[in-house]
Amino acid sequence: SGLLQSLKDRFQVRLYRVGDGAARMEKTEQLNAAAPVTRLSDALRQVAAESSTLPVGAFVLLTDGADNSGGVDPETIATLRQHRIPVHTVGFGFEALSHDVELSDLQLPPRTLADSRVLAQVAIRQSGFAGQSVRLTLRDSGKALASQSVVLGSDGAEQIVSVLFNAGPAGVRNLEASIEPLQGEANASNNRLTRVMDVDGAKPRVLYIEGEPRWEFKFIRRAIDEDKSLKLASILRTTQNKIYRQGVESENELAQGFPTKPEELFAFQGLIIGSVEANWFTNSQQELIKEFADRRGGGVLFLGGRFGLSGGGYNQPPFTEMLPVDLPSGKNTYHPQSAATVELTQAGRDSLLTRLIDNPDANVERWKKLPYLMNWQDPGSPKKGALTLVEMSPGGSTRKLPALITENYGHGRTAVFATSGSWRWQMLQPLADQTHEIFWQQMLRWLVSGSPGRLVLTTSKSLLADQQRVHLRAEVRDKLYETASDAQVEAHILGPDGLSERVALRPDPRERGVYTADWDAPKPGSYLTEAIARRGDEELGRDVLTFRREDGVAENFHTEQNRELLEKLSSQTGGRYYRPGEVKQLANEIEYSESGITVRETRDLWNMPVVFLLALALRASEWVLRRRWGVI
Numbered sequence: 198s199g200l201l202q203s204l205k206d207r208f209q210v211r212l213y214r215v216g217d218g219a220a221r222m223e224k225t226e227q228l229n230a231a232a233p234v235t236r237l238s239d240a241l242r243q244v245a246a247e248s249s250t251l252p253v254g255a256f257v258l259l260t261d262g263a264d265n266s267g268g269v270d271p272e273t274i275a276t277l278r279q280h281r282i283p284v285h286t287v288g289f290g291f292e293a294l295s296h297d298v299e300l301s302d303l304q305l306p307p308r309t310l311a312d313s314r315v316l317a318q319v320a321i322r323q324s325g326f327a328g329q330s331v332r333l334t335l336r337d338s339g340k341a342l343a344s345q346s347v348v349l350g351s352d353g354a355e356q357i358v359s360v361l362f363n364a365g366p367a368g369v370r371n372l373e374a375s376i377e378p379l380q381g382e383a384n385a386s387n388n389r390l391t392r393v394m395d396v397d398g399a400k401p402r403v404l405y406i407e408g409e410p411r412w413e414f415k416f417i418r419r420a421i422d423e424d425k426s427l428k429l430a431s432i433l434r435t436t437q438n439k440i441y442r443q444g445v446e447s448e449n450e451l452a453q454g455f456p457t458k459p460e461e462l463f464a465f466q467g468l469i470i471g472s473v474e475a476n477w478f479t480n481s482q483q484e485l486i487k488e489f490a491d492r493r494g495g496g497v498l499f500l501g502g503r504f505g506l507s508g509g510g511y512n513q514p515p516f517t518e519m520l521p522v523d524l525p526s527g528k529n530t531y532h533p534q535s536a537a538t539v540e541l542t543q544a545g546r547d548s549l550l551t552r553l554i555d556n557p558d559a560n561v562e563r564w565k566k567l568p569y570l571m572n573w574q575d576p577g578s579p580k581k582g583a584l585t586l587v588e589m590s591p592g593g594s595t596r597k598l599p600a601l602i603t604e605n606y607g608h609g610r611t612a613v614f615a616t617s618g619s620w621r622w623q624m625l626q627p628l629a630d631q632t633h634e635i636f637w638q639q640m641l642r643w644l645v646s647g648s649p650g651r652l653v654l655t656t657s658k659s660l661l662a663d664q665q666r667v668h669l670r671a672e673v674r675d676k677l678y679e680t681a682s683d684a685q686v687e688a689h690i691l692g693p694d695g696l697s698e699r700v701a702l703r704p705d706p707r708e709r710g711v712y713t714a715d716w717d718a719p720k721p722g723s724y725l726t727e728a729i730a731r732r733g734d735e736e737l738g739r740d741v742l743t744f745r746r747e748d749g750v751a752e753n754f755h756t757e758q759n760r761e762l763l764e765k766l767s768s769q770t771g772g773r774y775y776r777p778g779e780v781k782q783l784a785n786e787i788e789y790s791e792s793g794i795t796v797r798e799t800r801d802l803w804n805m806p807v808v809f810l811l812a813l814a815l816r817a818s819e820w821v822l823r824r825r826w827g828v829i
Contacts, residue, residue, distance in 0.1 A: 200257075200287075201225065203784040208254060215240040215260070217663075235260075237766075238273040241284070245276050255283045255772065255787045261290035262759030269762065274769050283772035285787070286763040287780055293353055293757055296325035296379075299387040301355065301754065303374045307659055307742075308395040310426045311367045313642055315394075316549050317343075317360040319374050324352045326379055335360050336373045347376075361555050367398030369743050371723060386753035393659050393723060393745045401466040401645035405431040406455055408473025408504050413572075416620035417469075418443065420637040427641055430465070434473065455482055460676045462486075463493045466648035467641060472502025472617060475510040487515040491607030493678045496644035501574030501615040503531055508574070519611050521583035521604030522576045530575040537573045537589040537616075539600055540565050545586035550643045551601070553635055567632065568625035572618035573600070580604065589616075609648065614640070651675065651738030654688070654728045661746040665717040671702050673710050673730045673737055680710025684730045684737055688714065693722035702728065718746040 204210050213219040214228050219240035222228065237260070244256065256277075277284060302320035309315050317335055326349050334344040343362040350356040364370070372392050378385035403421075407414045414433060421429040430444035432451055442451050455478060456462040462485055470486075478486065489495045499506060499520065508531045511517075512524040524530075541564045545551045554560040570589060579585050579602050587601035603612040623633035653672045661667060669688055673681045686702040696719070702712035718724060723745045730737040764774045775783060 200780045200783060203781070204257070204787075207784055208787070211248075213240070213244060219243045237262075238269050241269070241273050242276055245280055245282060249280065253280070253282055255285055257285045257287065257783065257787075258763075258766075259287045259289065260763070261757070262286075262288060262762045269766050274766075277770045282770065284766055284770045285772040285775065285783055286767045287775045287777060287783075288758050288760055288763050289777060290756075290758040292760055293324055295383065296381050297383045297387070297756075298323040298326055298331065298349070298376055298379060299384070299754060300374055300376065300390045303372075303390040303392050305372060305392050305394050307393075307655075308397050309364050310401070310642060310646070311364060311396050311398055312426055313364045313396075314549055314552065314639070315362055315364050317362065317372070317374065319358045319360060319390075321347070321349070321356045321358060321376070322353070323349050323356075326382075327352050329379065331376045331379065333358060333360065334375055335362055336375070337365070337370050342372075359557075361549075361552070364394070364396045367396050369723060369725065370394045370396055371745065384753065384756060386750075387756070391660065391745065391747065393743045395741060395743045400426055400428050401648065402428045402430060402464065403467035403469060403641055403645060404451075404456075404462070404465045405429060405469040405471065406473055407431065407471035408434045408477065408502070408509075410435065411472065411502070411617060412620045413500065413502075413617040414471060416623055416633065417637055420623075420634040421641060423634055424638045424641070427638070427645070429641070434477075456485070457482060459485060459488065459493075459678070462489055463495075463676070463678055465489075465495065467496045467498070467644035469498045469500065469644075470505075471500045472504045473509065474504045475513065475516060483515055487519055490519055490609035490611055494608035494647070494649045496610045496612070496646075496648060497606075498612045498614060498640070498644055500617060501531065501572065501576070501613075502617045503533070505617070506530065506574055506576060506613070506615065519606050520580075520613065521602045521606075521611050522579050522599070522613055524577040525575055531572070532574065532591065533572050535573065535591055536569040536571055537591045537598075537600075538565075538569050539567060539587050539589045542585050542588055544584045545601070548584075548586050550603070550639055551586050551636075552639070553632055563632075568621045570600075570616045570618045570621065573598075573616045576600075576602065576613050576615040603643075610644070612640075612644070649674075650740060651678070652686075652728060652730045652740045654726065654740040654742045656742060656744055659744045661718060661744065662750050663748055665719070665746065667716055667718060667724075667744055669700070669702060669714045669716065669726065669728070669742070670705075671712045671728050671730065671740070673712060675732070675737060681730070681732060681737055682709050684712070684732050686712040686728060686730045688716075688726050688728040690716065690724055690726045692718065692724045693720050696720070696724075718744075721746045721748045 212222050214222050215235060215237065217236050299322045300319060301322050304318035306315065319333060329349050331347050331349060332344060333347045335342045343360050345360060347358050372394055373389055375389035378388055410433060418429060418431060421427055428444060430451065432455060433441040435441050440454055445451050468489055486497065490497045497519065507524045508528050512526065541551055541561050546557055546561055552560055554563050573589055573591065576599055579599055583602050583604040585599040585602050588597040589600040590597055600616065601614050603610065619633065626632060651674045655670050656667055671686050673684045673686060675681045682704065688700045688702060690698045690700060700714050700716050702714040705711040705713050723743060726742045727739060729739045767774045
């Protein structure tokens with residue numbers, strides 16, 4: 198198109214090639230596609246900084262818009278607008294691939310408990326293969342964990358596929374989702390994705406307080422005894438002044454009943470409140486329960502019962518703040534002699550908490566066939582933001598009441614299970630049926646999932662795709678789960694080929710109790726990081742994090758032209774998007790830029806009247822002076 202020559206005829210032009218940054222080049226022959234990654238934001242900021250003292254008319258970016266760093270960030274746009282530099286983009290490449298299947302994302306929890314059921318979310322995009330069946334497989338270091346058939350959706354649309362698998366024993370999982378290449382597929386390199394997940398061997402503790410002996414208490418304890426990844430401690434009120442403890446770790450633990458100090462209650466990750474009156478707890482204990490969820494980040498489950506929910510006076514602060522429902526005002530909400538059938542809502546269909554069978558449709562039918570519940574309770578209306586997972590129909594009527602409701606609260610979560618009769622799911626089914634055990638094990642795993650320790654180590658990216666730098670962030674709290682801004686935090690990083698390095702994390706001036714560090718992973722492979730926080734000789738907490746670096750993969754994804762990004766970049770900086778056939782007019786439009794420019798024009802001297810008249814005046818002045826001086 199002669200674009201470069203037309204620009205050189207009018208302007209001084211600098212050429213750059215873009216990879217993980219911008220590199221100067223003298224001629225286009227130096228341009229190649231060898232860079233493993235493209236970071237447009239870094240390159241634009243670098244060129245803007247290098248030319249900050251020059252009168253730049255515009256940036257002209259010739260690209261397909263592929264960017265492996267997450268797009269052009271607002272900081273880059275602000276920098277360009279501050280320098281009043283418009284970016285004109287010229288888009289190359291197909292806007293949609295004709296025949297390709299791509300795994301565009303793989304979402305996994307960064308960590309989970311051993312032997313937990315985990316739901317992987319795989320995003321698939323395709324073009325040219327709509328309606329065809331493919332086999333999606335999830336592997337851990339080559340070992341197949343799950344596999345299922347997927348019918349590809351419409352061209353260009355992102356399709357989310359859920360894959361359920363068992364996390365297995367404690368350890369680091371290098372999980373790969375893959376689809377076998379189809380015949381005629383243009384790019385087979387984007388058919389697999391890898392992520393890292395840490396399977397935690399810790400055993401979270403749950404405290405169960407029950408106000409009266411009942412079948413529900415016995416069967417819940419029996420179900421959790423079979424789960425070796427959980428520890429259940431319980432307090433059963435046998436008479437008004439006597440309690441029976443089980444699952445305690447010492448003879449003094451819970452000897453005085455329900456904890457009265459934060460450090461005692463905060464040693465647990467979950468709390469179950471059964472059929473016990475609200476006023477059985479002192480005011481300070483009630484506030485402590487609220488802080489357990491809000492500040493400590495624990496999970497609290499309220500069960501239905503004779504002294505539970507409205508019947509136990511829980512429709513008063515602080516419980517009204519933390520419950521996921523607005524309780525009825527009356528007390529006659531408990532129905533011990535009335536049966537109710539249950540079924541899943543749409544939210545329950547998608548939730549792992551209620552997944553008794555792997556197949557979602559079969560799971561819905563399984564819930565409909567569960568034995569009826571007795572001892573159900575009206576929990577009131579779910580609050581905005583709460584999720585109703587299970588509904589119940591009392592007495593075979595068409596009226597539906599919420600049975601299982603969940604909600605995030607503060608740093609933790611709360612739930613209501615409005616019955617004390619789930620034990621019938623054990624007693625009224627064959628001995629080998631595991632429905633009751635599965636439900637309660639998953640319920641308690643949900644209750645403690647996400648409950649933080651006193652040190653929480655995170656990173657924004659668990660996979661470094663053609664990147665080296667990892668940002669480590671540690672949030673530190675003391676025994677009362679107050680933010681600790683006077684801690685010393687150090688990370689010990691283990692990597693490939695015996696790598697071992699210690700990194701000090703520094704306080705973040707913008708967030709109290711947060712410590713950060715940036716570190717460069719020198720080689721591809723998996724990395725294990727353990728951070729420890731101390732205050733003097735006291736250890737406040739520790740946490741483990743895994744991440745992985747992979748090279749040569751980023752450029753294999755999103756290979757079609759990203760026109761949306763290019764148009765947005767141009768419009769926000771005052772430039773324009775061009776197709777290759779439209780670039781002939783680009784040089785003429787640059788000179789109308791708001792930025793200062795340097796335009797080079799070559800003209801004959803006599804075509805400039807001002808210069809001609811000045812030369813003529815100088816010649817005439819010389820003649821006049823010579824006559825006056827008598828020289829001529």
